[in-house]
Amino acid sequence: MNPDPTSGLAHAPSWALFAGQFGKVSVSLGLALFIVAILIWAIRGTQPKAIKLATALFVTGCGTLFAAIGVLAALFINNQFEFKYVYSHGGADTSLSYKIASVWTAQEGSFLLWGCTSALFGILTIWGTGIYKRWYGIAYATFLAAICGILTYESPFNLMAEAQQHGITFLPPDGSGMTPSLQNYWVIIHPPTIFMGFGSLTVMFAYAVAAMLTGNAQAWVAKARPWTLVSASILGLGLCMGGMWAYETQGWGGFWAWDPVENVSFVPWLFCAALIHGFIVQNTKSRWTASNLLLGGMPFLAFVYGTFLTRSGLLDKVSNHSFASMDRNALVILRAFMVAVAAIYFTLFLTRGRALALKDKKDDPDRGIAREGFYRFSVITVSLFATVVSLGMSWPVITALRGGQGSAIEEPTYHMVVAWFFVPVMLAMAVAPFVSWRTMSTKDLWIRTSSVVSLSAGLTGFGMLALTNGTYGVHLLGGEHVHMPFGTQMPLVPWLAVLLFGCIFVAVGNIWRAVETSKRSSSSLGGFVAHLGFATLMAGLILSRGFEQKASDYVQVGAPAKLLDYEVAYKGMQGKGVTDRDGKVLFDIASPDGSHFEARPGFYMYETGEAQPGVQTWPHIEKTFSHDVYLSLHPPIVEVWDAPQTLSPGTTKTIDKFTVTYLEPTTEGPLGQPGAKFGAKLRVQTPEGVFDVHPTVTIQQGGLTPDMVAVGPSFQMFMSRMDAADHSVVVQLMFRHPLYPVDLFYKPLTSLVWLGTGILTLGGFLSAYTRRVRRTSKARLPLDSDTDA
Amino acid sequence: MIRGSIVSGAIALIAVAAVLVTFSNGGSPYVTMSQAKKMKDDHLHLAGDLLKETVTPDVLHHTLHFKLRDTDGAVVSVVYQGEVPANMTEATKVVAIGHADGDIFSSDKLLVKCPSKYEEQPKAGAPTYKAS
Numbered sequence: 001m002n003p004d005p006t007s008g009l010a011h012a013p014s015w016a017l018f019a020g021q022f023g024k025v026s027v028s029l030g031l032a033l034f035i036v037a038i039l040i041w042a043i044r045g046t047q048p049k050a051i052k053l054a055t056a057l058f059v060t061g062c063g064t065l066f067a068a069i070g071v072l073a074a075l076f077i078n079n080q081f082e083f084k085y086v087y088s089h090g091g092a093d094t095s096l097s098y099k100i101a102s103v104w105t106a107q108e109g110s111f112l113l114w115g116c117t118s119a120l121f122g123i124l125t126i127w128g129t130g131i132y133k134r135w136y137g138i139a140y141a142t143f144l145a146a147i148c149g150i151l152t153y154e155s156p157f158n159l160m161a162e163a164q165q166h167g168i169t170f171l172p173p174d175g176s177g178m179t180p181s182l183q184n185y186w187v188i189i190h191p192p193t194i195f196m197g198f199g200s201l202t203v204m205f206a207y208a209v210a211a212m213l214t215g216n217a218q219a220w221v222a223k224a225r226p227w228t229l230v231s232a233s234i235l236g237l238g239l240c241m242g243g244m245w246a247y248e249t250q251g252w253g254g255f256w257a258w259d260p261v262e263n264v265s266f267v268p269w270l271f272c273a274a275l276i277h278g279f280i281v282q283n284t285k286s287r288w289t290a291s292n293l294l295l296g297g298m299p300f301l302a303f304v305y306g307t308f309l310t311r312s313g314l315l316d317k318v319s320n321h322s323f324a325s326m327d328r329n330a331l332v333i334l335r336a337f338m339v340a341v342a343a344i345y346f347t348l349f350l351t352r353g354r355a356l357a358l359k360d361k362k363d364d365p366d367r368g369i370a371r372e373g374f375y376r377f378s379v380i381t382v383s384l385f386a387t388v389v390s391l392g393m394s395w396p397v398i399t400a401l402r403g404g405q406g407s408a409i410e411e412p413t414y415h416m417v418v419a420w421f422f423v424p425v426m427l428a429m430a431v432a433p434f435v436s437w438r439t440m441s442t443k444d445l446w447i448r449t450s451s452v453v454s455l456s457a458g459l460t461g462f463g464m465l466a467l468t469n470g471t472y473g474v475h476l477l478g479g480e481h482v483h484m485p486f487g488t489q490m491p492l493v494p495w496l497a498v499l500l501f502g503c504i505f506v507a508v509g510n511i512w513r514a515v516e517t518s519k520r521s522s523s524s525l526g527g528f529v530a531h532l533g534f535a536t537l538m539a540g541l542i543l544s545r546g547f548e549q550k551a552s553d554y555v556q557v558g559a560p561a562k563l564l565d566y567e568v569a570y571k572g573m574q575g576k577g578v579t580d581r582d583g584k585v586l587f588d589i590a591s592p593d594g595s596h597f598e599a600r601p602g603f604y605m606y607e608t609g610e611a612q613p614g615v616q617t618w619p620h621i622e623k624t625f626s627h628d629v630y631l632s633l634h635p636p637i638v639e640v641w642d643a644p645q646t647l648s649p650g651t652t653k654t655i656d657k658f659t660v661t662y663l664e665p666t667t668e669g670p671l672g673q674p675g676a677k678f679g680a681k682l683r684v685q686t687p688e689g690v691f692d693v694h695p696t697v698t699i700q701q702g703g704l705t706p707d708m709v710a711v712g713p714s715f716q717m718f719m720s721r722m723d724a725a726d727h728s729v730v731v732q733l734m735f736r737h738p739l740y741p742v743d744l745f746y747k748p749l750t751s752l753v754w755l756g757t758g759i760l761t762l763g764g765f766l767s768a769y770t771r772r773v774r775r776t777s778k779a780r781l782p783l784d785s786d787t788d789a
Numbered sequence: 790m791i792r793g794s795i796v797s798g799a800i801a802l803i804a805v806a807a808v809l810v811t812f813s814n815g816g817s818p819y820v821t822m823s824q825a826k827k828m829k830d831d832h833l834h835l836a837g838d839l840l841k842e843t844v845t846p847d848v849l850h851h852t853l854h855f856k857l858r859d860t861d862g863a864v865v866s867v868v869y870q871g872e873v874p875a876n877m878t879e880a881t882k883v884v885a886i887g888h889a890d891g892d893i894f895s896s897d898k899l900l901v902k903c904p905s906k907y908e909e910q911p912k913a914g915a916p917t918y919k920a921s
Binding site for chain 2: 395410
């Protein structure tokens with residue numbers, strides 16, 4: 001890094017310029033390798049030597065993506081701000097973990113991350129594909145080639161035009177830094193997790209395509225099933241982490257807001273869940289061949305569609321996540337890939353998939369109640385729900401087609417619709433484990449489930465009593481209603497009881513069956529655990545939102561506020577000044593039971609390059625098992641008036657509850673020279689009384705220096721300027737102590753959200769482990785086993 | 790088998806139709822100020838570029854005054870009743886939810902959008918809803 005003699009700016013080191021070129025070339029090389037691999041598989045896909053070569057090219061192609069992301073991380077770590085992407089999203093003073101996380105904080109890097117996670121699953125799966133390798137490889141490589149194509153246009157390795165002069169590339173000393181609201185530990189762990197989930201969706205898609213093209217629609221089930229379980233587990237964990245991130249940092253007190261970006265990741269998870277259960281039926285009864293072929297591609301296709309929807313700018317107005325507009329060519333590739341793949345997939349399904357299913361068709365299902373019926377019901381309901389969420393997130397686009405600007409679907413509307421699908425699915429999830437694969441009578445089913453139903457009902461009643469009892473929680477305000485479809489309403493408490501019953505029923509039913517079957521077989525334990533986790537998670541989300549209480553007020557030094565039954569008193573500041581990124585505002589909170597705790601919401605200010613500094617706040621969450629107390633801090637308020645006021649001598653002005661009379665101007669010292677002091681004698685009437693004040697401004701070397709004068713006990717005033725000709729002054733009234741606007745949320749049983757996430761993920765991985773393809777034994781289960789849950 | 794498929798197909802169709810009706814009724818329309826003046830709904834979404842220098846909080850009335858340029862290019866004065874969203878200072882675009890009150894748009898909910906650096910997935914969850 002040689003400083004340039006003329007500009008004083010350091011030159012960009014040659015290794016970095018080389019590395020940037022290397023990153024670019026890597027991506028282009030990857031594109032070429034994937035295309036050659038596709039061609040070899042397509043043309044000479046039956047010759048073992050050619051397959052070997054194509055596989056090697058495929059794996060090398062995946063390697064180029066890893067190399068590219070490695071280079072990008074190195075550029076961030078070494079502060080190479082001559083690259084536009086690094087300059088826009090990185091900063092010199094951030095810690096190492098944030099520098100690495102900066103890789104995926106924007107468009108280009110997140111596409112690269114998607115490519116890398118997908119490539120990773122490609123390497124993990126390609127050798128186990130057996131008879132499907134040829135078409136699996138082609139389908140998989142097509143997607144990775146498209147990602148490489150997008151990355152050649154949407155490249156994170158472009159140099160900044162401003163950093164290049166006279167053929168020399170300079171190294172800007174600092175970047176613009178990671179957006180303050182992203183600077184949180186979740187930015188390090190959440191995106192890689194959820195993108196691992198997204199990347200794994202390609203596996204199911206490629207298997208389904210290969211199954212249709214190879215003509216064997218049975219063998220793929222055993223191969224794709226464990227990966228579907230892995231995918232659902234990771235994606236589910238990623239979704240939960242996203243919710244936790246929102247909860248811990250956003251300050252609106254919730255986990256899930258039905259934002260389009262959230263829905264885009266939720267829909268593939270729903271399809272994965274449906275596919276898992278479809279596989280169970282095909283594995284056990286050799287039916288559902290066609291529907292599984294269709295479902296196999298849905299998680300991936302839904303995610304590609306969602307990515308297109310959110311990145312294309314079509315939802316620009318609706319989402320809280322705004323995206324930089326994508327490079328036109330990159331968007332063309334994404335759109336072309338989406339349209340072509342969807343068209344090919346559905347054509348394949350209609351022309352080959354259904355024919356394959358007819359070939360393998362087995363007898364009609366037995367009459368009466370059997371587990372397959374429950375699975376069919378659940379899979380259809382979950383798939384429909386996924387379709388409905390897709391419709392909801394596309395609604396602004398759909399309605400805009402009719403002209404005008406379209407309309408958006410928001411949380412209350414989603415909640416109306418979700419319940420229609422949620423309640424039936426929960427009932428099926430609770431009862432299905434008690435139903436055998438062979439038919440049974442309704443009476444037998446009732447005998448097997450009656451104790452579970454009674455126990456669940458009892459627990460629900462007990463739970464609702466505890467939750468609505470003031471001794472345990474905060475009293476409900478009473479008379480609240482939830483909006484139901486078609487303009488109807490329902491009282492909140494019975495409605496929450498219905499939803500809670502669904503969760504408890506699933507939990508009790510699955511624990512019951514887990515205990516019953518554990519003596520014979522543990523292979524279905526993962527399923528029971530996952531269902532228990534899901535029920536726990538849902539109970540946490542429903543109760544913490546349904547019984548949520550919120551109050552807002554201002555807190556000031558010496559003026560505590562009572563929010564709900566909590567008394568919030570300002571205690572002080574912690575940190576090295578207002579720009580300290582670890583700065584906190586301390587509040588003492590007295591709980592209704594008399595105990596105290598200290599709330600420490602984060603607060604700091606940062607440069608924005610504009611007149612007003614930016615303000616970042618983080619909520620404080622006091623977590624206990626029974627409830628969370630969530631304190632959200634808003635930027636403190638110091639100015640009383642909307643804008644500074646101009647006053648002329650001898651006039652009186654009333655602004656809000658304040659009346660100011662300008663009595664007379666004063667001057668002191670040598671006029672027009674340093675040391676001269678101008679003042680205004682003012683009479684200010686505040687709600688606290690009438691006060692005579694004398695704000696002044698002194699001319700000094702650096703400019704004008706105002707002094708702050710007290711106006712009664714609660715206010716103060718300063719004068720920013722005085723007109724030399726007519727002696728009019730500009731004054732602003734301030735609060736003596738800043739006002740801290742706070743929201744306090746009381747949220748019961750949020751602990752269940754964390755607990756449920758853990759149990760659900762554990763159950764998912766346990767199932768994946770149980771269903772992993774073993775080389776020795778043929779994974780085939782006897783009919784009417786109790787094993788598959 | 791066939792009869793079963795028809796029944797489940799019919800139920801699925803009914804469910805989707807019901808959802809479509811609910812969405813049509815429950816969707817919150819995006820409008821410009823000139824359209825808002827003609828509509829009675831008090832859940833209208835007015836989107837526009839925030840004119841930053843016009844943002845002025847009025848503490849005593851718990852309100853926030855600001856102007857935005859809507860998609861027609863009209864500059865609209867908005868009065869927002871409620872807490873100021875924490876990232877208001879970073880906002881470039883806002884969606885004010887409420888109704889037209891003469892020439893002023895009266896809002897009780899703000900959806901704040903921040904510059905392109907906000908781009909990525911990370912913040913799953915999150916409208917800066919501030920219902921008052």
